[in-house]
Amino acid sequence: MQRIDCMRRAAAMIGDSPCVVTMGQNWAEWDSVRPSDGNLQVRTLGLCSSIGLGLALGLQDRKIVVLDGDGAVLMNLNGLVTIGSEQPKNLVHLVFDNKIYEASGGTPTATALNANLRDLALGAGIRSSHEVGDVEAFGETLKDALATDGPHFITAIVEPSPEQGGHPRIDDVEKRNRIRIDEVENRYRFIRYLEGLEGRHLLEYPADIQPPTS
Amino acid sequence: MPNSDSAASILAALKGAGVNIIASLPDRGLLQVVEALMQDNEIRHVPLSREEEGIGICTGAYLTGKRCAIVMQNGGLLNSCNALATTAIQFEIPMLLLVLYSGALGDKAFPMLGQFTEPVLDGLGIPYHQLERIEDAPAVIGGALIQTYNVKKPVAVLLHKGML
Numbered sequence: 001m002q003r004i005d006c007m008r009r010a011a012a013m014i015g016d017s018p019c020v021v022t023m024g025q026n027w028a029e030w031d032s033v034r035p036s037d038g039n040l041q042v043r044t045l046g047l048c049s050s051i052g053l054g055l056a057l058g059l060q061d062r063k064i065v066v067l068d069g070d071g072a073v074l075m076n077l078n079g080l081v082t083i084g085s086e087q088p089k090n091l092v093h094l095v096f097d098n099k100i101y102e103a104s105g106g107t108p109t110a111t112a113l114n115a116n117l118r119d120l121a122l123g124a125g126i127r128s129s130h131e132v133g134d135v136e137a138f139g140e141t142l143k144d145a146l147a148t149d150g151p152h153f154i155t156a157i158v159e160p161s162p163e164q165g166g167h168p169r170i171d172d173v174e175k176r177n178r179i180r181i182d183e184v185e186n187r188y189r190f191i192r193y194l195e196g197l198e199g200r201h202l203l204e205y206p207a208d209i210q211p212p213t214s
Numbered sequence: 215m216p217n218s219d220s221a222a223s224i225l226a227a228l229k230g231a232g233v234n235i236i237a238s239l240p241d242r243g244l245l246q247v248v249e250a251l252m253q254d255n256e257i258r259h260v261p262l263s264r265e266e267e268g269i270g271i272c273t274g275a276y277l278t279g280k281r282c283a284i285v286m287q288n289g290g291l292l293n294s295c296n297a298l299a300t301t302a303i304q305f306e307i308p309m310l311l312l313v314l315y316s317g318a319l320g321d322k323a324f325p326m327l328g329q330f331t332e333p334v335l336d337g338l339g340i341p342y343h344q345l346e347r348i349e350d351a352p353a354v355i356g357g358a359l360i361q362t363y364n365v366k367k368p369v370a371v372l373l374h375k376g377m378l
Contacts, residue, residue, distance in 0.1 A: 047273075054274020055277060058275045078263040079270070187277070194278060209232070211360065212352045
């Protein structure tokens, strides 16, 4: 199974849901199938799930989708533990497990050996934890996750993405991203996107903060 | 033992500043603060298992319009450095870091943490303020909240053990 085929399926299913996306080829492919100000590109490996939890706590009536990689998840297993404790109903955590540190040159991750992400999420208290190996199963599992209370955790076992062929080359997409957006612009656009979805003001300016009274 | 009156004052200062989501990880010196958070009904409290994830939670919640803080020991500050650098600072996210200052002058616990706390904050370019007297809590915490929104990056308040 190719990650981009899962992503195409997901992009057609999630509607306008805000997405938290780990950087690298994962982001490049997602940005190519679902270009949107509703995508936040995360630079800190592993932090997607925690940022997603913060968003889910802040917007409890809206599904928040996290698009993650195996190397990133392994770097912040604590994030799974806290999601297991908090039980955010609206969080959908998708992990594309290609069993390598893709952006760092292709060294195997622990999922290439003995670690299993579905089991780790279950052990963290995320009861709706699934592993899928084909696009149909991915689509069906995601459909259920979008329709029911979570938290949901879906590990899609995928092949490492080929560098050529029908896939967007990371250089091209990254080049476009660099022109289109940096982190600060991503932040503002993302907040404005959420404001549009919510139909209310979210961004606070310094003038909104009152001086302390004592 | 830490003092529950001090914990109540810190919580009141945070509420006075309008903070509505707080992530925490306990240290013995923070016990009363964390217990007060657990019993509070107004502030959304998120207990952590490692401090760095709290930087992510505060970031996500900030993007939805929440005012956020994290309560941790200075060892947790060191655990959080990558997330502070590549998320909170890079994306210009305001948040309060309430950091128990272990290993401060005269404190035998974690002397190395005491030695590294301010240099690490200086290295990250994070403004910080000492809170040594509990009566200063509203001014320091309220002022730090104004500063974090003005400078658009995290601001730390160093909580001294003697005060707690």
